[in-house]
Structure formats: structure tokens, C-alpha cells
Amino acid sequence: KNEVEQSPQNLTAQEGEFITINCSYSVGISALHWLQQHPGGGIVSLFMLSSGKKKHGRLIATINIQEKHSSLHITASHPRDSAVYICAVRLFIQGAQKLVFGQGTRLTINP
Amino acid sequence: ETGVTQSPTHLIKTRGQQVTLRCSSQSGHNTVSWYQQALGQGPQFIFQYYREEENGRGNFPPRFSGLQFPNYSSELNVNALELDDSALYLCASSLGLEFAPQAKPNYGYTFGSGTRLTVV
Numbered sequence: 001k002n003e004v005e006q007s008p009q010n011l012t013a014q015e016g017e018f019i020t021i022n023c024s025y026s027v028g029i030s031a032l033h034w035l036q037q038h039p040g041g042g043i044v045s046l047f048m049l050s051s052g053k054k055k056h057g058r059l060i061a062t063i064n065i066q067e068k069h070s071s072l073h074i075t076a077s078h079p080r081d082s083a084v085y086i087c088a089v090r091l092f093i094q095g096a097q098k099l100v101f102g103q104g105t106r107l108t109i110n111p
Numbered sequence: 112e113t114g115v116t117q118s119p120t121h122l123i124k125t126r127g128q129q130v131t132l133r134c135s136s137q138s139g140h141n142t143v144s145w146y147q148q149a150l151g152q153g154p155q156f157i158f159q160y161y162r163e164e165e166n167g168r169g170n171f172p173p174r175f176s177g178l179q180f181p182n183y184s185s186e187l188n189v190n191a192l193e194l195d196d197s198a199l200y201l202c203a204s205s206l207g208l209e210f211a212p213q214a215k216p217n218y219g220y221t222f223g224s225g226t227r228l229t230v231v
């Protein structure tokens with residue numbers, strides 16, 4: 001079982017729909033990241049969370065540390081939101097910080 | 112403030128060859144991490160460099176090695192390339208441990224666009 005599990009793996013929706021992507025993890029973390037990866041491969045950091053909720057434009061990220069669960073929401077989705085969304089947890093192990101990634105959720109928003 | 116730059120962007124190598132990938136860290140960042148992302152998978156941690164030394168390693172064999180330079184830029188070297196080494200290699204810079212111990216949520220990662228390596 002992966003330390004970080006995302007669901008769904010693939011999601012197709014119509015423009016304007018409300019999108020939710022879920023992330024569960026099984027280890028103690030110092031922070032959780034939501035990342036966006038476009039077909040070219042480059043990764044953009046959307047949020048870094050250690051508690052509560054953050055909002056940036058149409059994107060909202062929440063985390064429940066007790067339940068080891070985080071969600072990424074997109075309101076009023078648009079075709080340009082189509083990308084792979086990756087959840088990554090930051091672990092602090094033996095003096096080093098590393099990110100452990102989920103497998104990603106491929107989101108396609110149709111016009 | 113410059114971001115993370117990786118070079119080359121694409122590379123084709125033959126099995127058994129050696130490859131060097133390069134990464135320049137974001138201004139102000141002193142730690143570089145390398146990740147391997149196979150097609151359709153999430154990135155996997157290879158190792159991290161901090162103060163020019165390897166500081167944490169994932170489940171990768173010794174033929175994956177690296178360097179960090181005084182200007183915090185980094186190289187990833189892979190010897191004796193295998194077909195399974197074909198992947199996107201991502202570099203991420205961050206602020207190191209003396210500034211970001213365990214639970215400091217304000218210190219993020221900046222990722223490069225990656226180097227896509229194809230081994231034939």
C-alpha cells in the first residue's frame with residue numbers, strides 16, 4: 001500500500017462543475033503539498049498545508065491532520081484546469097526532508 | 112528571483128551509457144532534491160543534497176549519484192543506463208534544515224520543468 005493514495009485516478013467533468021480530488025496518507029507528516037503538472041512535465045506548487053484550509057482564486061485546499069486526509073477543490077472549473085494534480089507529503093526522516101508523492105489525478109475539463 | 116532551471120530538457124541515451132543532468136536552484140534556496148517520474152506514475156524520491164553532501168536517499172542503486180556545488184546547483188549522474196531508467200527527472204529546490212526544521216509550513220519547494228530521459 002502506498003503511503004499516499006489519491007482518488008480518483010482520472011476525472012472528466014464539464015466546464016463549470018465543482019471538482020474534488022482526495023488524498024489520504026498513512027504516515028506522520030510535517031506538511032502536505034498540492035501540485036499541478038501539465039503535459040510538458042513541469043510541476044507548479046499550488047498549496048502547502050499543515051492545518052486547516054487555504055484558498056487561492058478558484059482553488060481551495062483543506063487538510064484534516066487527525067484523519068490524515070486532504071482535499072483539493074476547484075470551483076467553476078475551466079478547460080485550462082485540465083492537468084494532473086498531485087498530492088505530496090513532506091516527511092522528516094533522519095535529518096532529511098523528502099516528499100512522498102501520490103500517483104496523481106488526471107483531470108480533464110470539457111468545454 | 113529566478114526559478115529552478117534544468118538541463119537538458121530532453122535526452123536520448125543508449126543502454127550502458129552514462130548521463131549527467133543539471134539543475135540550478137532558486138535564488139535563496141540551499142537544498143536540492145531529485146525525483147524520478149516514470150510514465151503515469153507519481154515522482155519517486157532519489158536523493159537530496161544539502162551543504163554539498165547527500166542528505167537522504169530513496170530506494171535507488173549506487174549508480175545514481177549526485178553532486179551539489181557551492182552555488183547550490185546540482186548534478187544527477189546515472190551510470191550504466193538501463194531501459195527502465197527512461198523517465199522524467201525532476202529537480203526541486205528548497206530552504207535547508209537550519210531554516211526549516213521539522214514543522215515549518217512556510218518553506219516550500221520550487222520545481223524545475225524536468226529532463227525527459229529516454230534510454231534505447
